[in-house]
Amino acid sequence: MMATSAPSQINKAGFSKNDYRGLPSTLCQGCGHNSIANQIIATCYDLDIIPEEIMKFSGIGCSSKSPAYFLNRSFGFNGLHGRMSSLATGALFADKNLRAFGLSGDGDTASIGMGGFKHMVRRNTPIVYIVENNGVYGLTKGQFSATAEVGLNLKHQGINQYMPVDICMEALTSNATFVARSFAGDAKQVKALLKAALSHHGVAVLDIISPCVTFNNQENAIHSYTWGKDHEAPLHEISFVPALDEIELLGEFAEGSVREVCMHDGSTVMLKKLEKDYDPTNRANAFQMLEAAQFQNWLVTGLLYIDESKPTLIETFNLVDTPLNRLTEIDLRPARETIEGINKMMF
Amino acid sequence: MPKNIINDFSLTIATVNGSGSQTANVTLVRALFKMGIPVSGKNLFPSNIQGLPTWYTIRISKDGFIARRDEQEIVVTLNPASFSRDLASVQTGGVFFYADDIKLPINRTDITVYQMPVKQMSRAANVSVGLRDYIANMVYVGILAQMLGIDLDTIKQALNFHFKGKTQAVESNYSSIKLAADWAAQNLKKSDPYSVKRMDSTSDYIMADGNTAAAIGSIYGGVQFAAWYPITPASTLAETLNVYLPQLRKTGDGKQTYAVLQAEDELAAIGMAIGAGWGGLRSMTSTSGPGISLMSEYVGLAYYAEVPVVIWDVQRIGPSTGLPTRTSQGDLTAVYYISHGDKQNVILLPGSVYECFEFGWKALDLAEQLQSPVFVLSDLDLGMNQWMTKPFDYPDTPIKRGKVLWEADLERLKGIWSRYKDIDEDGIPFRTVPGNKHPAAAWLGRGTGHDEDARYTEDAQAWERNMTRLKIKYNTARTLVPKPVIKSSKGSAIGVIYYGSTGPAVEEALSSLKRAVGLKTASLRLRALPCTDEVQDFIKKYERIYIVEANRDGQLRQILNSLMPDLASRFRSVCHSDGLPLTAKWVKESILAQEEK
Numbered sequence: 029m030m031a032t033s034a035p036s037q038i039n040k041a042g043f044s045k046n047d048y049r050g051l052p053s054t055l056c057q058g059c060g061h062n063s064i065a066n067q068i069i070a071t072c073y074d075l076d077i078i079p080e081e082i083m084k085f086s087g088i089g090c091s092s093k094s095p096a097y098f099l100n101r102s103f104g105f106n107g108l109h110g111r112m113s114s115l116a117t118g119a120l121f122a123d124k125n126l127r128a129f130g131l132s133g134d135g136d137t138a139s140i141g142m143g144g145f146k147h148m149v150r151r152n153t154p155i156v157y158i159v160e161n162n163g164v165y166g167l168t169k170g171q172f173s174a175t176a177e178v179g180l181n182l183k184h185q186g187i188n189q190y191m192p193v194d195i196c197m198e199a200l201t202s203n204a205t206f207v208a209r210s211f212a213g214d215a216k217q218v219k220a221l222l223k224a225a226l227s228h229h230g231v232a233v234l235d236i237i238s239p240c241v242t243f244n245n246q247e248n249a250i251h252s253y254t255w256g257k258d259h260e261a262p263l264h265e266i267s268f269v270p271a272l273d274e275i276e277l278l279g280e281f282a283e284g285s286v287r288e289v290c291m292h293d294g295s296t297v298m299l300k301k302l303e304k305d306y307d308p309t310n311r312a313n314a315f316q317m318l319e320a321a322q323f324q325n326w327l328v329t330g331l332l333y334i335d336e337s338k339p340t341l342i343e344t345f346n347l348v349d350t351p352l353n354r355l356t357e358i359d360l361r362p363a364r365e366t367i368e369g370i371n372k373m374m375f
Numbered sequence: 376m377p378k379n380i381i382n383d384f385s386l387t388i389a390t391v392n393g394s395g396s397q398t399a400n401v402t403l404v405r406a407l408f409k410m411g412i413p414v415s416g417k418n419l420f421p422s423n424i425q426g427l428p429t430w431y432t433i434r435i436s437k438d439g440f441i442a443r444r445d446e447q448e449i450v451v452t453l454n455p456a457s458f459s460r461d462l463a464s465v466q467t468g469g470v471f472f473y474a475d476d477i478k479l480p481i482n483r484t485d486i487t488v489y490q491m492p493v494k495q496m497s498r499a500a501n502v503s504v505g506l507r508d509y510i511a512n513m514v515y516v517g518i519l520a521q522m523l524g525i526d527l528d529t530i531k532q533a534l535n536f537h538f539k540g541k542t543q544a545v546e547s548n549y550s551s552i553k554l555a556a557d558w559a560a561q562n563l564k565k566s567d568p569y570s571v572k573r574m575d576s577t578s579d580y581i582m583a584d585g586n587t588a589a590a591i592g593s594i595y596g597g598v599q600f601a602a603w604y605p606i607t608p609a610s611t612l613a614e615t616l617n618v619y620l621p622q623l624r625k626t627g628d629g630k631q632t633y634a635v636l637q638a639e640d641e642l643a644a645i646g647m648a649i650g651a652g653w654g655g656l657r658s659m660t661s662t663s664g665p666g667i668s669l670m671s672e673y674v675g676l677a678y679y680a681e682v683p684v685v686i687w688d689v690q691r692i693g694p695s696t697g698l699p700t701r702t703s704q705g706d707l708t709a710v711y712y713i714s715h716g717d718k719q720n721v722i723l724l725p726g727s728v729y730e731c732f733e734f735g736w737k738a739l740d741l742a743e744q745l746q747s748p749v750f751v752l753s754d755l756d757l758g759m760n761q762w763m764t765k766p767f768d769y770p771d772t773p774i775k776r777g778k779v780l781w782e783a784d785l786e787r788l789k790g791i792w793s794r795y796k797d798i799d800e801d802g803i804p805f806r807t808v809p810g811n812k813h814p815a816a817a818w819l820g821r822g823t824g825h826d827e828d829a830r831y832t833e834d835a836q837a838w839e840r841n842m843t844r845l846k847i848k849y850n851t852a853r854t855l856v857p858k859p860v861i862k863s864s865k866g867s868a869i870g871v872i873y874y875g876s877t878g879p880a881v882e883e884a885l886s887s888l889k890r891a892v893g894l895k896t897a898s899l900r901l902r903a904l905p906c907t908d909e910v911q912d913f914i915k916k917y918e919r920i921y922i923v924e925a926n927r928d929g930q931l932r933q934i935l936n937s938l939m940p941d942l943a944s945r946f947r948s949v950c951h952s953d954g955l956p957l958t959a960k961w962v963k964e965s966i967l968a969q970e971e972k
Contacts, residue, residue: 080812084819096819096831103809105653105820107646108676114602114638114646115653121600121634122654123810144646147639348630351810352599353655357774359632360597360657362623364769370591370619371766375405375536375582 041076048072048079050097060212060238060253061091061160065098067215068129071222072099075270083128085116087141090167091133091160091238099129110141113148116155117341123351124342127226130157134175135165138193142174149202152230154340156222159195159233160212162240163251170243177250182243196332197318199233200311206232207314207333211256212239217329220297223268224331229292230340237327256327263308263317263330265300292336299331308334380568382412382437384448388515389461391454393425398537398548399512400431404761405533406525407435408582411574415441415879417760417956422607422699428457435571441763442880443956448569449523451515453493455479470567472518474511487567491518496558500551510551517555522563524570527556581766585731585757589661589687590615591767592735594623597774598685599656601635602647604666607699608755609689612661613637641666645673645686652677652684653820655779655808657739661687664706665696667713674748675714676822678845681795681804683742683749683777690754692954701954702755704875707930710750711904717842721852722750722904724874726860728764730902731757736770737857743777745852746806754925756956757876778805782813790815794829795841802848849905856903861913863897869970870917872910873924874901874931876956881923883959888966896966901931906938914942921966923949925957 037044048069053062072079084104086092092112095104107115116130137145137159148157163176172185174193181187199207206228208221218236225232239245239253247254264287271294289297289308299308307313314333321328348355388403390396397418404416415434421427434441451472452461458479465471467485474493481488497511520527531549538544589612593601603613616635624632638644644660651658662670667688677684688710692703711720721741723734734751742749778799780792790813795804807816818829826837873881878900888894899913914920914935920942922932929948936943949965951957 078812080810080814080817083809101814101817103807103811103817103819105650105680106823107820108672108822111642111646111673114643115650117636117643118600118602118647118650118652118656118658119654119809121651122656122808126809143639144643147643345634346629346631347634348626348632352632352634353808353810355599355632357597359626360599360624361595361770361774366623367595367767367769370623371581374587374766375408375533375761 039073039076041078043073043079045069045073047101048099050095050100053094053097055090055093056242058241059090060162060236060240061094062097063212063215064158064160064218064236064238065094067219067222068098071219071226075223075226077226081126083116083119083126084131085112085119085128085155086131087112087133087136089133089136089165090240091131092136094131094160095129110136110139111144112136113141113144113153117148117151117153120154120342121347122353124347125351128155130155132157132159134159134161134163134173134195138174138195138198142193142198146198146202149199149204149231149233151341152205152338154230154342156225156228156232156234159235160238161195161235161251162238162244163249164240164244166240166243175251180244180249194318194322195235196233197315200314200318200333204233204333205230205335205338208233208331209235209237210329211237211260211327213253213256214260214329217262217266220266220268221331223270224266224291224297227268227270227291227293227295228334229336230338250327259325259327261321261326261328262302263299263304263306263328263332264302266330267298267300269296269298271295289331289334290336297331297334308332378568379570380448381570381572382435382574384569385432385434385444385446386449387430387432387447387451387464389428389430389450389452389454389457390512391456392421392423392427392429394512395509396429396431396453396512399516400433401761402530402533402537403516403519403525404433405536405582406520406529407433407571408577408763409529409532410526410571411577412437412571413439413441413576413763415443415760415762417443417756419955420700428454437574437576439576440879440883440959442883442959445958445960451519452477453511453515470569472515489518489522489563491515492558496551496555500554502547513548513551514555517552518559518563520552521556521559522565524572526573527553577763579765580763582761582763583728584611584759584761585725585728585753586612586689586759587615588728588731588764588767589735589751589753589758591619592732593659593685593739594619595770596736596739597657598659598739599633600648600651600658601660602638602644602651603635603661604638604641604644606641606663606666608691608759609661609663609666609687611759612687612689641669642673645670645684648684649673649677649682652742653680653682653808655810657743658683659685659687659739661689663689663691664693664709667706667710671714674720675716675718677748678714678718678720679716679822680820681746681806682820683746685738685742685749685751687751687753689758690752692952698954700755702876702925702956703952703954704752704754704877704925704930705927705952706752707926708933710752711934718845719849719905720748720750721745721849721856722752723857724752724902724904725757726875726878726900726902728757728762729767732767734857740772740775741852741855744775744803744855745848746777746803747848747852752875754876778803780805780807780816781811782816785811785813785815793827794818795825795844796827797844797847801851802844802846803851853905853907856905856907858907859902859909859913860900861898861909864895867895867897867917869894869896870913870920871896871898871966872901872920872922872931873898877923877925880957880959880962884962884966887959887963892967894967894970904934911939911942914939914945918945919947920945921947921949921969923957923962926950926952
């Protein structure tokens, strides 16, 4: 296609990594969000995605700036604070073949956008919805967000008195069909989860703890690198196997310690058990795991819940095969002779 | 008092809401319409599901005047709670029908009074107890039919329409009506002058409400996406999309070329509609005042990011929750300036059910041509009441999609294009939409500052350049929106400007001014903002311009003041807002009072 790099750096779709890049990031040096943007680029490259077949959406905040920093060749819309869920919902009807990333933050999703978020989830809107969660408002310079833990002490703000919102729990109670949590410092896991999310059939909520190096990176803060590294308790080692690569990669996991989750498109998520016996297709398990993690002060990461069986929002509409935005007058305006019948239907 | 008054009176029916009287009332209006008599019916109802007083007022006019009147020649009441008020509201020489189970004193001797054995007849009807209240309504239909001379055949036609030809429902209602009519023939002695008589003044018309017309017009405009949230009085617009889209816009194999989605709130409804508009769909939402307030921030984004979307505001009276079931033209300034920052919006002002249809499709054209939000301001009176209207005409121009570049266009341009550059000097740039596979197609939409290539910038000049272009675009809108309807005759002394649902009241008032006091007026019915050149030309011709509106503040006058400060001394507000449709009498007297000053 357009790529000019050496053949070895070209994926099966004919693109180089450069074709997935965006503008240089203007976020702070060391910001967890940059690492997530890089994993999105790597994921799309690895999965041979055609960049023009992706849409990117965001709300307002540091996280929401990041769609500018990946997939320059994809359409995107940086919308209103907390309102990306509806913007993306409408846009997804334009061309049902397109897939979407939503980039949000904890303020954007868990405060101002909570209502829209939960309704987007309950409709199984087909989007990979990433919450870059740092427990703090960055762009407005360091106020508490709704995911900040009780007792967090921030300069100029004092001590947080209120219980945090758990985004994965909110997604689960809203009947999400894919819920995962990760840590921006764990690039390998972020990438594996992104791959699974992009192959998921429906809404995929990824709550990624993404430390704010400027306003919330004290050693004892839950959304910091130090705390995250010390407390991360992965449920499983996770690996994603695209449908086409299945045979080559199967051997990486030893029999008996591996659980496979088959995705709608034929690809597979391989979960290698750690010490915990965890079944991500059981919703009750997911609730229990999140409860336990809060109680034990773990940062539990991995694929918490998945259900590939539900129809997506777009599928419930039985749309024509042609993308709606390519229909022309002949499809859109009823024929001239129908107007008489319509007038007769009035009194 | 003339002996016979035929086809020229108002009739109001007082019932309890939730009792099913709406079917009876609409049946009466439809029957009169089918008798060829110009008629209008207005539902004056409470914000309540069941149990509160509600009124339905019917204007019957051989001269074709269908505005509401305050004066009621005939009043029918089934409601003890409103009995005294209803009795007092009958014009001297008028007629009062009431249910005879209401044991309240009749303290008037200047009117004709008829008792109706409503309870007795509904008990006698062969229906379940639950349906008795419903049948009670058919009793007054039958009695009125007999006493006024309404043709029972046209009543049957109306029932057939209402019950979509379901024989059992039609027959059971009709037999109650017939029994009541027969009872009246035998037991009531006609001693009042009012009656109706067949005419031939409605055969070129159909009857519909504005929300239905708007929905069907939007469908003929190729609407592909609608998101909405329930709100009185706008809900039936979206619900009607769901009635007619499956009939008109499914493919042979039953697949949809459209999607209608009920959102979680108006914030989401407008967000979805804007997402779809950005995605290249002909997209709309419909709401009322409180929804408009919630949509404000998103409208600003659509204005600035240049996303086509149509927003129907079926106005009710505010501020706040206001009177949710009462009409008003109170949202004009709010919508004109909606959302923070510099801007004015494009607004269409349908003045009839016919124009609700016409602006339904035109608004979708305009939104895509202008890449901008386009508002359509209807109101409860226009949207929810049944009106006589010319039949809907098939759109006379092809669908206009505006400046959209697809793969072949970009190929031809060798991929060189700029999202926000004014190539044609009309302020309207070119756009691409998602799904376009050309590698140069994509851009990132945003509400933040951007340059001609949609890149983020805080550059002062880039900001101002863009805002200046948006103003040029708004000026282009001036050349695309529907022109006003102007009527003038030689020797017109004053000009009158009006818009929307006040049309029938204003037109009747102007006719009456000419007839009664010899005051000749020229009129301009505004159909859109921004104003086309004709508006200023009109205003310059007359020393005094009366601006008639159903709001407290004279909102159009406020806007015209700001647009034409040099002409502002000519403007006189004729504005009034109490939740009811304006009357011709009030308009006429208000103009006369100011003329005499």
